[in-house]
Amino acid sequence: xxxxxxxxxxxxxxxxxxxxxxxxVFSYATPVNSQRELSFDTSIFxxxxxxxTQLSTGSGFGYGLTPHITINAFLPATFGSGSLPESRIVSxxxxxxxxxxxxxHSVTSVGKRIESTASLGVVVPGPQQDSGVLGNLHRAPGVxxxxxxxxxxxxxxxxxxxxxxxxxxxxxxxxxxxxSWSGVYGYRPAKLRRGYDQWDxxxxxxxxxxxxxxVRTNGLILPKSSTTTLWLGPSVLAxxxxxxxxxxxxxxxxxxxxxxxxxxxxxxxxxxxxxxxxSAHTSSH
Amino acid sequence: MKKLFVAGILAVYSAAAHAEYEQVxxxxxxxxxxxxxxxxxxxxxxxxxxxxxxxxxxxxLVTIKLNPGNSAAMSQFNQAVEKNGFTHKDVVIxxxxxxxxxxxxxxxxxxxxxxxxxLVPATNSMDIAALLGQTxxxxxxxxxxxxxxxxxxxxxxxxxxxx
Numbered sequence: 001x002x003x004x005x006x007x008x009x010x011x012x013x014x015x016x017x018x019x020x021x022x023x024x025v026f027s028y029a030t031p032v033n034s035q036r037e038l039s040f041d042t043s044i045f046x047x048x049x050x051x052x053t054q055l056s057t058g059s060g061f062g063y064g065l066t067p068h069i070t071i072n073a074f075l076p077a078t079f080g081s082g083s084l085p086e087s088r089i090v091s092x093x094x095x096x097x098x099x100x101x102x103x104x105h106s107v108t109s110v111g112k113r114i115e116s117t118a119s120l121g122v123v124v125p126g127p128q129q130d131s132g133v134l135g136n137l138h139r140a141p142g143v144x145x146x147x148x149x150x151x152x153x154x155x156x157x158x159x160x161x162x163x164x165x166x167x168x169x170x171x172x173x174x175x176x177x178x179x180s181w182s183g184v185y186g187y188r189p190a191k192l193r194r195g196y197d198q199w200d201x202x203x204x205x206x207x208x209x210x211x212x213x214x215v216r217t218n219g220l221i222l223p224k225s226s227t228t229t230l231w232l233g234p235s236v237l238a239x240x241x242x243x244x245x246x247x248x249x250x251x252x253x254x255x256x257x258x259x260x261x262x263x264x265x266x267x268x269x270x271x272x273x274x275x276x277x278x279s280a281h282t283s284s285h
Numbered sequence: 286m287k288k289l290f291v292a293g294i295l296a297v298y299s300a301a302a303h304a305e306y307e308q309v310x311x312x313x314x315x316x317x318x319x320x321x322x323x324x325x326x327x328x329x330x331x332x333x334x335x336x337x338x339x340x341x342x343x344x345x346l347v348t349i350k351l352n353p354g355n356s357a358a359m360s361q362f363n364q365a366v367e368k369n370g371f372t373h374k375d376v377v378i379x380x381x382x383x384x385x386x387x388x389x390x391x392x393x394x395x396x397x398x399x400x401x402x403x404l405v406p407a408t409n410s411m412d413i414a415a416l417l418g419q420t421x422x423x424x425x426x427x428x429x430x431x432x433x434x435x436x437x438x439x440x441x442x443x444x445x446x447x448x
Contacts, residue, residue, distance in 0.1 A: 022320050034324050035368035067370040107315035107372045110345035152317040154343065196322030196342055241323040278324045280331025282361045282368070 024204045025235045025248040025270040026089055027182035028148035028161025030117040032102045033064030036279030041074075043272040045090045047082050051263035054082030054131065056091050068102040076126065083132025085227040085262050086212045088144065088165050088178045090270070093126040096144065104149070111154035119146040123165060133215055133225065133261050137175060142167035150184075154193050157186030157202070172219040176212040176226070183207045186237075200239040206248060207232050227257035231268060244274040305334070305397060307422075309349040309362055310377040316342055321369065328365035332357050347373075356397035359427065359435045367432060376427040378439075381447050384421050388414040393423055393439055402427070402439035413444055420447040 023029030025043075033039055041060040046053065058076030065071060076091045086092070098121020106114040125139035148161030162181040167174055188202040208231045215225040235248025249269040257265070316322055322340040325347055329338040334355020339348040347366075351357060359376070366373045384404075386392040391404040391413055404413075407426060425441035 022318065032370070034370055037324065067368050102370070105315075105370060110312065110314055111317050111342065113315040113317065154317055157317075193343055196319040196326070196340055198319075200319035202318075239319050241319065244320070276320055276324075278327040279368075280327050282328060282332055282364045 022237065022239055022244050022274065022276070023157075024159070024182075024184045024186065024206050024237070025246045025272050026208050026231070026233075026250060026268070027159060027184040027204075027206045028146055028163065028180075029159045029184065030102060030115045030148050030150055030152070032068060032070040032100050032117060033062050033276075034278065035064045035067045036281055037064040038062070038277040038279075040275045040277075041272060043091075043270060046267075046269045047084050047087070047090055047265060048267045049082050049084055049263045049265040050259070051083040051132065052081045054084055055079045056093065058091050068105060070100045071098070072100065072121075073097040078128050078130075081131035082265070083261075083263055084265055085210075085229070085257055086134060086176050086178050087210055088163055088180045089182070089208050089210055089231075090268055093128040093130055094123045094142075095126045096121050096123045098122065098144065112151070113153075114149075114151050116147070116149035120144070123167070133217075133222065134175065137173040137215065137217060138170035139173075139175065140168035140170035142175070146180075155188055155190070157184070157204070159184050169216070172216070174216040176215050178213070179211045181209050196241070198240075202237050204235045204237070204248070205232070206235055206250065207253075208250065209254075222261070224258040225261055227262065228254070229257060229265070230254035233268075235270075242276045242278065244276065245272070246274075247271040305353070305355045305382075305395065306351050306357055306359075306378060306380045308351065308379040309359075311347045311349075311362065311366065311373040312375065313340075313345045313347050313366055313371050313373045315371040316340075316345060318342075321371070324369045325366065325371070328369060329362070332361045332365065358395075358398040359400050363430075363433070363435060372432065374429045376436075377424075378427060379422065379424050381420060381422050384413065384416050384419055384444070386417070388412075388417065391417065393421075393441075400435070401437075403437055404439055404441050404444075407440040407442045411441075411444060416444060416446060421445060422447045 039062040045056045056076045056078040060074040062072040074096045078093045100119040102117045104116035123142040144165040146163035150159030160183045165178045184206045186204040211228045215222040230253040231250040232253045233250030237246040334357045336352045337350045382395040394401045424443045425439045427436040430436040
């Protein structure tokens, strides 16, 4: 019953949780930092389309306030020009900060748990200008909410999630609202269910989708500027104690976007490196 | 008289110094990956007096061996598990401490900590009257307690006079 409730919540609520440092690279997932754990992520995201390639690199920080609440910040920088649609799955030039709350945590047996995490954050324009149609807009901050739910076990992982980002208006311009969603399945083969003092590998199949609303410029809606895309691809995560490296690639399954405005986006890829600093602190008795 | 006093002090000190947890085995639920186990390892090693920590991801078993003379408390082991977002089930312990109370309502006190457990036999009841007031070594199980709590009952398997 609890599991059904979790799934219902995930579909019913708008928006949700950003992929954490030891989860999939593109999709929403539930892990949060342990109490007093400091995590550092640095990643490279790439998007290639008919109008060029855009790379973004960023650094993220997370700190576990409690076993179930983590505060985080992400500071990206972009390179290249792809004239691509807005995306919240693949980071752009916006800086963000927020809090993630693992509000459901059901530990059912050895090596298995069901959990749900909600995140809320602010997104502010970074110092870099976007390219393409988004580059001509006056930019304003926005708010982002995400929700993810799923199961983690020694052998399999399943997470579904979604997110919603809404930007404020600036000088009669407004970036498009973005609805994102993802589903991911992960598997760790029996041979790789080893001790924690060895490298831990798992593979994921990640399905992500995004719908971006219309771009508003000078108070007018830019025709055909709304987009809907669906992406699928594999990713791999490798962890050794406090270090994690993951990478993945995605290709479009479905694409409804104006070629004239955005060109054709062909591929997305990401590589992420994480360092997890666990706390040895326990209060004395 | 002076020698007797010194001998008495040494005897008391000796009893206190050898009252402690020797080994704690917890079955932790919810650990799916290497960072989970590493986090538990780091947290347990951070407890003063812990000598070695072994984590088996496939069984969830966390085995902690402690140095003689430690003053680690059971609440610290609990906290080390819970701060990482996990829970544990029953805890198997080997500990030295003082047997107090009465033969019908015995207690086990782990000196150097505030840990005090009501003793109940896990299987067959033992005659422990002769051990009351003595420093003993106990093996037993602390049943799972609500989050943030430590069981106040210890189901003992063996009680022997400490060497």
